[in-house]
Amino acid sequence: MKLRNKKTGEIGELIYQSDKEYHFAVCPEVPSDIAIYKTLADLNEEWEDYEEPKDHWYINYQGEVYVLDPQAVPEYSQNAKSIGNYFNTREEAEKAVEKLKAWKRLEDKGFEFTGYDLAVRDNGTLCGQLFFETYNTPREGVDEDMTLLFGGEE
16 A cells, blocks of 8 residues: 655555564665554554546647646646646546537527526526527538537536
8 A cells, every 4th residue: 555654745555564563564666765663543643545646638639638747837837727728537638638629610500699698497506598699500510510519418
């Protein structure tokens, strides 16, 4: 089991040996720095569970999906999060690329939103209605793109 030192951030491996005078030890990357504890309370005072960081994904300016390395440029990770260009899985990022392409196809056809209306249903949920103009937009592909963008996954 991997642990992280609360003060230093160092990562170590938990070792339990019941046949020794101590019960718990944490072996970090440098084995000479092994830490020995007789009780769980002592161990928990300095160490906590460690989980490997999960990959996050982003879309670059060419519409390609890449893994985001938050350690490389921490500000980029924060900026990506702030504009919604931050995804938990590659599939989520790829779906976002497809939605961006659908927006572009609709825009190229002259599709334009002209307004919206929000209402509260009897059961208290919010519902909305979008109004748009197509200005002689060819109908081909519009339904598919609208479903991709606004189709519910209920």
